[in-house]
Amino acid sequence: MNRQSLDPGADRPRNVAIIAAGGSGVRMGGLKKQFLPLAGLPVVVRSIRPFQDHPLVDAIVLVVPPGDIPFGQSLCSAYGLAKVKGVVEGGRSRSESVRSGLEAARSFHPDVILVHDGVRPLVRARLIDRVLEAATRHGAAVPAMEIYDSLKRVACDRVESSVPRERMRAVQTPQGFQSAWLYGAYSRPVLPEATDDAGLVEACGYPIAVLPGDRDNVKITSEDDLKLAGRLLADPGVAAGIGYDVHRLEAGRPFILGGVKIPSELGLTGHSDADVIVHAVIDALLGAAGLPDIGQQFPDTDPRFCGADSTGLLEQAVKTVAGVGCSVLSIDVTVVCERPRLAPHIPDMKARLAPILRVDPSRIGIKATTQEGMGFVGRAEGVCAWCVTLVQRH
Template identity: 45%
Template sequence: MTSAAIILAAGRGQRAGGDLPKQWRPLAGRRVADWTLARFRASGLDRIVLVLSPDDTEAWHEFEATDLILAPGGADRAASVRSGLAALAETPPDKVLIHDIARPCVTQRVIADVLAALDAHAAAAPGLPVTDALWRGEAAQVTGTQDRTGLYAAQTPQGFRYAAISAAHDAHHGPAADDVEVARAAGLDVAIVPGDPDNIKITRPEDFARAERLLGGAMDVRLGNGYDVHRFCDGDHVILCGISIPHDHALDGHSDADVGMHAVTDAIYGALAEGDIGRHFPPSDPQWKGAASEIFLAHAAKRARDMGFSISNIDCTLVCERPKIGPHAPAMQKELARICDIEPSRVSVKATTSERLGFTGRGEGIAAIATAALVRT
């Protein structure tokens, strides 16, 4: 069954305070929206629709060239959901999840449980049984109590068979608290799957501090290493870490033979347990003959982001007698950083010789060793 998610990010979030809508505010080193999108990108969904306010011109410009499908938000939540559903209508998925962008702490377990429940139900949503005593109040005074039996605190993502929720929204008129309300109004039964106490919705200023603690408390650090070698061949330049350097030989390889960039790329794939360049770009495939190694590195960096990781730092060592690397190292550093979309201060490029020992010492080729550190929180 195919699956998709609609992420609602068109709200203004005024109760959260600040000059920016809450989805664009910083949180634990990233924006709220970045955390949420990373969780869904890592969940194996076929498509993701991001519903944005028509007034968020910077966000539209930022995301229009990504893997996301963009849709304009409406006057209320229900209208925004209908816009997201319409964006999927040409090739409708079997299942669709609808999630609030302001829930950045959602876990893969909750997402997977909702999707799994849709195998047997037309609708499913996570909920937490209410355990605290409930009061009714007025003017800051308790006026009564409320029986909590059978009460649940609703969460997202809420999941539906696409055809069923589309029909329910087409028939619904007026606002709705959430999509479960719309589904039930259309006669759909909604299964409850276990929610997560940490799947909080950022609503008020104090919620940012709690989300920061949650996101900072489950750090996943990965290290990967890469090693590559290319022999010299006839030519007048070499390409190292994306920089063309005049030389009395070139490097021989199926692609552009950028030994430094290949080592960095394999280091990232290694940290992700995703094999090496050959797994993703087989040398037996003629389309990669002479390809720029930037293609490989950009793919590895995007794969890391899609799995929810940030590249913390990269360290690359080039091993050769010639050409001299030092004068070109700053340019290499900037180019690797550009491709990986990280700060140059997180990239190190350096060189060493092998004291005229081995094939590098005899000037027969160049070797490269790289390490990459990835962090997911």
């Protein structure tokens, strides 16, 4: 267990995710269901990855069946799940497994804890967003789906009565809680009728906010579930976009690239702050989503954008592409600049752009090169940038 304090910054809480994958039931092919392959990856890896990639999740604790710690650690290493700071053994029940995860997470001093089933491999970043926001605001939050089928109370294969479905919901994970509430709930004897963490928190008298779930956020409990998840992944709806931008260099202007101000005698000139990296990223995103380009979204004839911070324009662009059902998977930027040397500033650029794009910095590539003294870039008259992006269409 790598015990360390997390410091996400003073402006937001520390968020830790517990992936409850401690079930020991053997399913298809003699494997535990959380380790079954799904479209080339183990189910549990797909369940972890959205939290690994989420910029607001600071650490992950993985709970595995007894005896499977080495296997869990090898999975995290093999698939680059660096945010998994601890792999611990679960117990005989789900509540015992979550309790084990909570003990492991205690050393991180979390403010908000997300608990997610290790067999829900299709959770999306936007659902994690909503649960985090609601848990931070209300103290506890669960995603839930409306039920459209008729409900019956049954005994001995006969209907006893009908159950009104209007106020019924099918609850999913991740479930989010202020850490004090969840630790308090688990400090008491576990109620047998509580089938999830929200049930334990509710029993303590705390209110639980309910928000819309995701129909595709399926739980793998049978071979049919696995086949359904495979079909949902078979056509991922991935789209690519390419963006390009160029601006002149002039004396007396700030030199801003990738949202980072870089010391330089020359700076880029334009209607906004002329950040060619961010502009190329915006155009790539808009293109991948099939939307009008940056010039139509943020025209230089509009005084609102005069001197604008381009990262603010990028935030608007990300919301725009999200509005048509697209989320960022990765971006790859090449910036061509003769001087100054940009390599030392690339980590800061990635850290600046990652939360705006809602991806982990590892999903952002930025490379810098020169023109070897040739052309307008080589003469230090301007800077240009190319960006290729992949987006997920939902």
